[in-house]
Amino acid sequence: MSSIPKIVILGAGYGGVLTSLRLQKELNYNEADVTLVNKHDYHYITTHLHMPAAGTDNPENARVNISKLIDEFKIDFVKSTVVQIRPQDRKVILEDGTLSYDYLIIGLGGEPETFGIPGMVEHAFNIRSINSVRLIREHIEYQFARFKREPHRTDYLTFVIGGAGFTGIEFIGELADRIPELCKQFDVDQSLVKIINIEAAPTALPGFDPELVEYAMQVLQKKGVTFRIGTAVKECTADGVIVGEGEEIKSQTVIWTGGVRGNRLIEEAGIETMRGRVKVDEFLRAPGHENVYVLGDNSLVFNPDGGRPYPPTAQIAMQQGVNCAHNLVASIRNQPLKPFVFSNKGAVASLGKGEAIGVAFGKKYKGRTAAWLKKAIDLRYLFIIGGIPLVLRKGKFL
Known part of the structure; x- marks a missing residue:
């Protein structure tokens, strides 16, 4: 190992950002060289992307410039795309250069899991980045405009969410x-619009309390959503x-939210x-690689009670980032x-404006109280990564 260990963090998602922020707080100057690599110069708040995707918020509100989060005297930021990871050489190949490391943290985020369903990659949209949600939002508006020109095409107004x-x-x-x-903007009869949610599992929101799932479905059905569960x-x-059994649902907008798999670069x-x-x-390390840590959507952590893996959420990625930084310093x-x-x-x-369901501190919440709780969680995250200034700048949009 070189005199000053080199730490390379791939990805500025929840895990990567929390690892970086903790390292800059806990490491002394010249104790390690830390480099954060991300393909954009911003971190985006994944748990907020559903709003700009639907057009109820501006995509800008879901992103935070990385330069506003990190101390550039302690962390080098490299804006680039990772092309290859070479653990045997302790190197990461970027599209415009190579980084060598002593410790590697992989937090590259997931890719949509389509379970091999034919046509899903080619024809469906995904909510997974600032650019993807811009595309969805513009596409939805475009369908209304198209319908005005071809009023017999109700498939323009049918939105399928998988x-x-x-x-x-x-x-x-x-x-x-x-x-x-x-409908008001484009002068379209609202009764022609269909929102259809299709889920293969026997229930919506698997893992959630059944009473809350029931409440959520009722709220959304009142708003005009059709569920096809199971x-x-x-x-x-x-x-x-x-x-x-072969039934066709005609739609020009299919949005797939059916799961996440890890990043192909790891395989x-x-x-x-x-x-x-x-x-x-x-300790969150890859098997057989003591100097490689894997976080967030890329990692699989099993629940010691039931032996099932935890779902990849922002909450677990953040906690992993804190733990990973602690172990790197150690x-x-x-x-x-x-x-x-x-x-x-x-x-x-969240179930739209002023509506949500939740479980926190062992208690169940629904309606406006749950919506306030969601907002409090989002504000707390902004505070953790950017302190009061970020809360004041972004908080009002959440």
Whole structure:
């Protein structure tokens, strides 16, 4: 190892940002060289993307410039795309150069998991970045404009959302709020618009309390959403989706929120994965690579009680970032590492303006109280990464 260890962090998502912020706080000057690599010069708040996707908020409000978060005297920021990870050489190949490392943190974010459903990659939209949500928002508006020219084409006004997990449900809530506004703007009869949510699992929001799921579905049904629960999407085509036993639902807008898998670069690096995600050890390291930590959507952490993996949420990625930074500092100082233990603070799912469901501190919340709770969680995150100035700048938009 060189005299000053080199730490390279790939990805400025929740895990990467929290690792960077903790390292800049805990490391002394000249104790390590820390480099953060990200393909954009901003961090985006993934849990906020469903709003700009539906057009109920500006995409700018979901992003924070990395230069506003990190201390450039302590962390080098490199704006570039990772092309290859070479653990055997301790190198990362970027599109415009190479970085060598002593410790590597992989937090590159996930890719949509389409479960091999034909046509999904080619024809469906995904809510996964600032650019993808801009595209969805413009596409939805364009469908209303197209309908005005071809009023027989009701498939322009049929919106199919695949997956009734967090992202799907939160997006549907916002879209249902936006529809009346679009109908007014384009002078379209609202009864012609359909929002259809298709979920293969036997329930929406799997893992959520059944009473709250029931409440969420009632709220969204009142807003005009049709649920097709326990129905699998068999194929996605240019004209819509084929579901169940061959039934076709015609739609020009299919948005797939059915799951996340890890980043293909990890598999290509020869690191052992399950559906693209790495089953990390108790210290969040990749098996067989003591100097490689894997966080967020790329990692697989199993619940010690039920033996199932935790879903990849912002909450777990943030806690992983804090733990990872602690262990990096401990490694550099030859101190013992601390195992990662996930502390589940609960979860809140928004259902559109002023409506949400949630479980926090062992209690159930719904309606306006849950919506306030969601806002408090978002504000707390802004405070953690950017302090009061960021809360004042962005808080009013959440």
